[in-house]
Amino acid sequence: MLNKTPRAHAALADRSDALSAFERRVLIICNGTRTLDEVRGLLGVEAAVAVRRLLAEDYLSGVAVPRGALGQALMALRGERRAGPVPAAPPPRGADRPPAPGTDPAPARRRSVVAAKMYVIGLLQLQRNPEAVAQAALLQTCREPDAIMASIADSLDCIAASCKPSYTLRVLERLREITPEAQLAQLPRAPSALIAAEG
Template sequence: MQPRKTDLARTALQAHRAPLDMRQRRLLILCDGQRDLPQLTAMIGPEASAMVIQLIQAGYLVSSAAAEPTPPPAPAPVPTPAAPAAVPTERRRSLVAARIYLLGILELQRHPHAAALLHALQQARSDEAVIAGLHTALDALPALTSPGYAERVRQRLLEVLPKEQVDGFQTLAV
């Protein structure tokens, strides 16, 4: 099976407003009709097949091999991927990933204050300084962008932060 994007997926990737997490977006980007499921599994991880099935059911992907035979086997695997999908996500949480993500977001902002926040976060060396820089940038982001965008950035940051850091960021109101 070689999944490919639907028009809904292309719209969702361009608009950044779809209810997709980072791993689902990454998978959608890779599903070009040229890569098969084993290749996607090698790139994304063992939960790729379950994510493909979920995205097919949601209408974001279609199978190049056959669109009709895919849905009948889909209901059986769908309940089981919830537990395995959480395990790799837990391993990929890191302060470095959170820092890189927010640096990228700040780099996209064309504002002098965003440039200053970017520089401060780049210069942070200790974990405490990085966490303080992340807090400062998240506090300032609603003034630099729309509140909805700032909230999505905060949610994505919560996905990659280590569990022990998440509580301090959940209390932030964007």
């Protein structure tokens, strides 16, 4: 079972040059719920080489699944957890009280990492090309805010590669409107493809 280390979280948040785009994808989907075989099934046989390097460089940690009946029981339990219903999030504090006069709570509700994630997945699915489909699938697997934001940045590069710059910049502006303020710094100034074109 492969999981990210604190060093990996920092590298994803900083978009470190020490990692290739493929290695970032490997890190994004290694969230403690996948085995090496599952990662290889999602990203291809070359993922095994990337995983070995990431383990050696302390970006990933691995926990061996016990063999025999205990291992089968743990894997079955993991499958049940995946298939089970997603628990509803508790209502925000004060949600049962009406808003104070003159206040508009709508902007605060609209800002959400999950909303940004779903917005970008929808755009990628509209592209209908293999790269966008693969990137949408990777973004779908992200659960932690840092991993989601790193994958959104990669997704913007994917959108920029097949869309007009004006469209991509409108997407980025919309993301700035719906991304929580705490994560705004993780959005790029512009997709790297557009920065390269400007240069």
